[in-house]
Amino acid sequence: MEILKSSRLDSLRYDIRGPVYEKALQLQREGYKITSLNIGNPATFGFETPEEIIHDIIMNIRNAQGYADSRGLFAARKAVMQYYQSRGVKNIEIEDIYIGNGVSELISLTMTALLNPHDEILIPSPDYPLWTTSVGLAGGTPVHYVCDEASDWNPDLKDIESKITKKTRGIVLINPNNPTGAVYDKEIVEGIVRLADKHKLIVFADEIYDKILYDGAIHHSTAGMSEDTLIVTMGGMSKNYRAAGFRGGWMILTGAKHKAKSYVEGLTFLASMRLCANVITQYGIQTALGGYQSINDLVAPTGRLYKQMHLACEKLVSIPGITCVRPKGAMYLFPKFDLKQFDFKNDGDFVLSLLEDQRILVVGGRGFNFKEPDHFRIVFLPHLEQLELAMNKIALHFDNHRKK
16 A cells, blocks of 8 residues: 555645755766755855854764753854844743744745644745745645735735734744845734734744845844734854854744743743754854854945845846836845746746756746736855856847747
């Protein structure tokens, strides 16, 4: 008898490492060189973790042999607390902070602790698909709200409110956004918090890219924005500190904690079940948050990350039939191609053909729970020379498939 996977997985997807990614691995095994622009993995492209963080982790490695408190090391949690206090967030205590094996684990933990069957969570479209899959795995129902491309991909507040029902438990913000690179206007962030206040919802804010900002963009954190609403804010070391493999993330609870005693018990219970987060990495959190912020050099106009963003964006919009909202943050572009001008059936057809013809791996827009079949996400992490070569190949691919 065949052993079948759980039916809970049937409607879920994670195309960042999905079927086309598996095809890329197959081509690599056959000897082809693949340019992987599908995942935000900074170290692969030479963006290394700051030496000071690595040094402190190495110096403390002997202290990391045993389990830690399930919520995290005191020093790591204290550093997170002080970081948010320095940004004006009040009424934070050590018990409000959890350390996780990356934000990914914390997303799953927060949904599992909250959701009953058919409870709804509002999630942006396009989204980072882990949010949608985590809601589904926890037994809930993801409901996607519109982020408007014509408004720099800011969320549509009217659309959000129109989708709130008696089953809605919370609203997710991904800011700065993956995959669009949007950094939300302050009035949008405040508007979402007001909607949560009005309808008694939780706000879940994924802010993993909060220091990766371009062209003077300002990130407005949700943490501490309301005392009437529970706000769960997440950050980590993967992107700002180029330490994705270390798996160090944190979340902080602010606002109406007095209304969430049962939920906090659930979070603590689940945190205890995994015993603790990676202890070694936690010794680098205090150093990361308190030391020199080298990411600022990378996102400045003279910085490598900024130059790569600018090059990729300019190359794309120079292709007839391609439009792209210039990102204000993160490390991705989410361009649109005019299906009327090219012979691709949809984004999936484009992504597969680009891999097979040009050996370049990107992700189709529908992999981010975006309903239109005419977008794709590209990572702009390679060095300028490699990135320019890849962008030229993408331009050639579009030219080869232009309708006559």
